[in-house]
Amino acid sequence: MQTAMLPPRICDEIERLIRRNDTLWVSFLRAKYKIREIVPQTLRSTNGSRIWKGLNMVWEDIRNNIVWRVSSGENVNFWHDRWIDSLGPLVHHLLPGRLPHCSNIPVASMVAGNGEWKWNELDQLLPPYVLLHLAAIKCPLPSFGNDNVAWVMTNSGKFTVKSAYGVCAGVEFGPEEDVWKLIHNFKGTQRMKMFLWMVCHGRIMKNKERVRRHSMTDASCGICGHPSEDIDHVLRTCPHAFSIWSSLVQPSLLSVFMESNIKQWVRDNLLQRLQFGRDPRGWELIFGATCWYLWLYRNGVVFGVDGIESWSIMVKVREWYAGHAAGLQQLASATGSCLIGSHGVRRAIPQFRKNLWFHLKIFKWSDCDFASRCGLA
DSSP states (O other), X not given: OGGGGOOTHHHHHHHHHXXXXXXXXXXXXXXXXTOOSSSOSOOOOTTOOHHHXXXXXXXXXXXXXXXXXXXXXXSSBTTTSOOSTTTOOGGGGOOTTOOOSXXXXXXXXXXXXXXSBOHHHHTTTSOHHHHHHHHTSOOOOGGGOOOXXXXXXXXXXXXXXXXXXXXXXXXXXXXXXXXXXXXXXXXXXXXXXXXXXXXXXXXXXXXXXXXXXXXOSOOSOTTTOOSOOOHHIIIIISHHHHHHHHHHBOGGGHHHHHHSOHHHHHHHHHHTSSOOBSSOTTHHHHHHHHHHHHHHHHHHHHTTOOOOOGGGHHHHHHHHHHHHHHHHHHHHHHHTOOOSSOSSOOOOOHHHHHHHHHHHHHHHHTTOHHHHHTTOO
């Protein structure tokens, strides 16, 4: 497997090999394996160590995801190195039948004496869309310092095993992956937090999944009769759920609210990136509570249990939020912290925690017989 090729210590090996050329260890390694380039083309060696052989097996993938950050432009090959993120090596964008007079030239050599790119020469070799990219890049100068390399799979440019595994295994770790941290920091009840986690993992037992597991034969929605009940239908597109979200979400953002995939949808609402709510205060709590009560209502309908009434979902959400927010504010005043609207505070002083939880639990579940029978209180 690809993971066997990348033990954790290879991270440090790659970082030192490429970035820290002046250290004794890197100088010795480069001399031993006769490496002259900052980013070598290959690492082939018949007598290499196990780490070196492991690096050699994945080096092509690593090299293809390294980009140069040009400063002086003296160490970067203009045609064959990747120094414009979105284009890759410029040699792949040459006009048909055109070849540069010299392919082994640094980026600095393509800068004229007036500090501009050599447009007369580049116009004959590259198409207009590449020239537009070049026009947006400031020409390198020796006073800008040394050229550096960066790992394109991370925002910081630093190499990590996780991102390298994604490259080798064909797994993309996009920005939506931080949804797990947002769920972990969610300040609602533990059941709501666990429910959101299962939603993002696709582990909710909707009718479509129950049919797939041969526990029933009808995958239709028990509320509206839609032929296929998936998690998106339960929480968003069912007419009943849509009517509730329509009363909570700003009309101008309702179409955006309904479009993204489920994981991105949860992330955007917990992050409050677009301020979906008509009242943005505590929107992540209102969002989580609404999802949870929609699921409880659906279960009451499907299993024939006297649970939450359709008309009372909004009332339940607002009552829960009022009590929960009041409790968090009480705890915040006692601890000197701000627990509403901040993802950074997750822990309170222990002596207040028991009293606060008792208050929230009594407020939420004392009048809910359905929750008690389901083991939720």
